[in-house]
Amino acid sequence: MTALRAAFANDHRVRLLQGAGELFPALIEAMDAALADIQFETYIFDCTGAGASVAEALMRAARRGVRTQLVVDGVGTGPLPPEWAARLRGAGVHLRVYSPLGPLGLLLPQRWRRLHRKLCVVDGRLLFCGGINVLDDFHDPNYGVLAAPRFDFAVQATGSLVTAASETMEQLWWRMQAVRDARQRRLPQALQDLRAASAARDAAEAACAGAMRAALVLRDNVRNRSRIEKAYRRAIGAARHEVIIANAYFLPGGKLRRALVMAARRGVRVRLLLQGKYEYFMQYHAARPVYGALLEAGVEIYEYAPSFLHAKVAVIDAHGERPWATVGSSNLDPLSLLLAREANVVVEDAAFAQDLRQRLVHAMQNAGQRMDPARYAGRPLRQRVLDRIAFGLMRLALWVTGKQY
Structure with missing residues (x-):
């Protein structure tokens, strides 16, 4: 896939999902059927209302031995409520926060770069992508109960682009691990993690290079x-x-x-x-x-x-x-x-x-x-x-x- 145009082929099935009311049941069904691996990134992870059902599905998967990686944004989500953070980690969910704000918060312009994508890959074969956060359709963290559901969309997809999504998520995961290792002065481990991230990036670009009817654009x-x-x-x-x-x-x-x-x-x-x-x-x-x-x-x-x-x-x-x-x-x-x-x-x-x-x-x-x-x-x-x-x-x-x- 070039920067200007994606090439398309016939190896995809893409299903349109409207709102959390359609996304969450499909997402939970996929997580409950997961055998090996769940990769999840989201800007907001809110466990109010229907959001709790997604958190419960992640924990169920982790408890039965599925490798479960969850990345949330340091502004959109911030620190999870201690009870939920403890439950997720206790169940075996690997949880990381992308770019925590720190004491100066958004006063530092480099902190304005956020993780805004919403991606989930299950077993390397099924992708969910869109604009829908883990957030109840009738709840807003700033405004409370909504009179009508939030208007938003996502897709469920299979095919070549799933590999591209999985690889780019793995790349971010290892980069975050490398930063953590460097801060803890585990420099040899940090260099190894950066090499893993580079390999993941190259694999993602190779996955995007093939002809596809649907394309992941990052x-x-x-x-x-x-x-x-x-x-x-x-x-x-x-x-x-x-x-x-x-x-x-x-x-x-x-x-x-x-x-x-x-x-x-x-x-x-x-x-x-x-x-x-x-x-x-x-x-x-x-x-x-x-x-x-x-x-x-x-x-x-x-x-x-x-x-x-x-x-x-x-x-x-x-x-x-x-x-x-x-x-x-x-x-x-x-x-x-x-x-x-x-x-x-x-x-x-x-x-x-x-x-x-x-x-x-x-x-x-x-x-x-x-x-x-x-x-x-x-x-x-x-x-x-x-x-x-x-x-x-x-x-x-x-x-x-x-x-x-």
């Missing part, structure tokens, strides 16, 4: 800095009929914005389903200054109102000759596209693309509020000021990190 801060954004831009540039994107935190850079504007101007119907329910000040308000040029070009923007929209998906030309769809963890904003570790699955399959399209169109028609260009242009001064403040803060944050977007 984003990191080493070799894969822009793969996900380039995959989006290439697909949008090839669109002939329709582009539908549902994205939680939408603040695309100039190249991606121009790709959307150019698609709309050449007659492609472009629809965006974005957050309408306020979640975070920065992400919500910083995105709004970019809406003007999109609306002027004819892009349709719908805001999802019943609950938090957390999806990171897109479907292009579902009924055309070259259907394209992606489901993953990457938002279209600078935090995801420039800093975080992300993972998306890209699928070129008519039935899959049409399934995703149907669900997104249903959400736009039944739960989305279309943004009126005139109303947007005449929004109150206070809102304009907040939008510009958030946009300026985002640009300042990028300047601090030395990134261009």
Whole structure:
């Protein structure tokens, strides 16, 4: 797989899953059938409500001798409640925290690089990938009980890309082990772990090189800095009929914005389903200054109102000759596209693309509020000021990190 284009073949089966209500039962069934190995990475691991059932499945697998590796993010999850951490480790789950914040927290820009991907590989044969955290659909750590379920997607997949996912997760695991060894001054062991990570990386790239109908597209801060954004831009540039994107935190850079504007101007119907329910000040308000040029070009923007929209998906030309769809963890904003570790699955399959399209169109028609260009242009001064403040803060944050977007 090159940075610009993934090659596709017929060795995959990819199933679309909507929300934790569909993902968790499939995930638990796979874990309960695991024979040898479970690799799990997630940004948030919350044991409230339905999240506890995933934790219980991991512990059941570990108790019967399945090697169970769990990596959670140091910001998204933070320290697990002591009771759950003790139970997981007591059952034999190998638990690690990616980039714990330390005493200075997020004051250090290097701590802004987070593990945001949501991946699980069972026995090296079954992959789960998407935007869904281990988090109950009706619970939010900051807002409590939700009136409607969170809107999000994942996929369950078999085929060649499972090897690529497994190898990249193993690579991260050994790199984290190497850092731990170095901090404890076990330098020979650290060098051995780094060599293992390098071998895992080479194997992952070799796995990605074969022809695949579905591809795993990764984003990191080493070799894969822009793969996900380039995959989006290439697909949008090839669109002939329709582009539908549902994205939680939408603040695309100039190249991606121009790709959307150019698609709309050449007659492609472009629809965006974005957050309408306020979640975070920065992400919500910083995105709004970019809406003007999109609306002027004819892009349709719908805001999802019943609950938090957390999806990171897109479907292009579902009924055309070259259907394209992606489901993953990457938002279209600078935090995801420039800093975080992300993972998306890209699928070129008519039935899959049409399934995703149907669900997104249903959400736009039944739960989305279309943004009126005139109303947007005449929004109150206070809102304009907040939008510009958030946009300026985002640009300042990028300047601090030395990134261009």
